[in-house]
Amino acid sequence: MLLAYRAGLSTRKNTLILSIHRLRPFVAALILGTLAACGGGGDRDPVLGFDDSAPAAPGSIVAPQAAAVALGTATTFGAFGGSAGVTNEGINTVINADLGTTAASTLVTGFRDGAPPNDCVYGAGTGTVTGLFRIFTAPPAPVASGIGCVGGTGATETIALQARADALAAYNELVAKPGGPDPGAGNLANLTLAPGVYTAAAGTFRIQGGNLTLDAQGNADAVWVFQMATSLTVGGPGAAFPSSVILTNGAQARNVFWQVGSAATINAGGGGTFNGTVISQSGAVISTAGNATVVTINGRVLSLNASVTMVNTVINLP
DSSP states (O other): OHHHHHHHHHHHHHHHHHHHHHHHHHHHHHHHHHHHHTTOOSSOOTTTOOOSSOOOOTTOOOOOOOOOOOOGGGGGEEEEETTTOEEEOOTTOEEESEEEEEEEGGGEESEEESOTTSOEEETTOOEEEOTTOOEEEESSOOTTOOTTOOOSSHHHHHHHHHHHHHHHHHHHHHHHSOOOOOTTTTBOTTEEEOSEEEEOTTSOEEEOSSOEEEEOTTOTTOOEEEEESSOEEESOSSSSOOOOEEEETTOOGGGEEEEESSOEEEOTTSOOEEEEEEEESSOEEESOTTOOSOEEEEEEEEESSSOEEESSEEEEOO
16 A cells, blocks of 8 residues: 555656656746837846846937037038038039038139029039028139129038038038948948948948948938048949939938048949938049939038039039
8 A cells, every 4th residue: 555655646746747847848948038028027037047228120220329420601502512622523512501612703604693683603504502502712803794793702612611620620520420330341233221430441332233222210310430541432332223322211311421531432223312421532423424413412512622523413402
């Protein structure tokens, strides 16, 4: 009798242990689910090994965050040609912003601002600087202008010089930001990027073979900074394939910055939409002669030293 009782007790004990082992995964899931629903404990749990932070999406890219850069008086400029001027060869060019250079007015060609008889005409005057926006250069006054033209004076030169100084300060601030990843090994095409700082490992960024999408994830104040020691090329390969920078989920063109160590080329074949403020050391080329398809830029193209040239380009101040 005693032996039979002990045998039965041992069987029941083994069954209970087996049942507990089978229940362990379900109990663990219940505990994890309850803690997650309650918001977790804030710090990493030394036993369970998790915290209350959201998990990173598979394959996501983590970039250091950055604040927007102040542009000072350069804020109102859609195009700035350093000390070398701004030229336009397209009848469909419209600049919905100020335009400037620290060079003489003779180095701005293919634009007009204001309305007759107060308009200033620079070269052929085929492109238009709209509304109350103006062209700011050093003297002399542009030739063949309206009687009320006030361009090409010492006052407009002073404004241009200050805008250039403010753009340089913004450029230096962009350079000084901590570097980030280079998610496409230099080519940003066909990527969707969260806010942050991105740095070209080899010195150049390009958007070729597709579009770049910037996803603000619902934050209208989200900022992107793209740092490159040398060039930026948008569009291609070749001249016939435009690329665009697409903003989604609240992203704003005013919060996108492109720091370019040498020159920028934006859609040499025409077409496409670019978003953000480019500040380059050595100029920018937007489209090329003979292209009728308009390139749209929601932002600014500011060169510190060399010229900005464009063909059939629309620039909208963000």
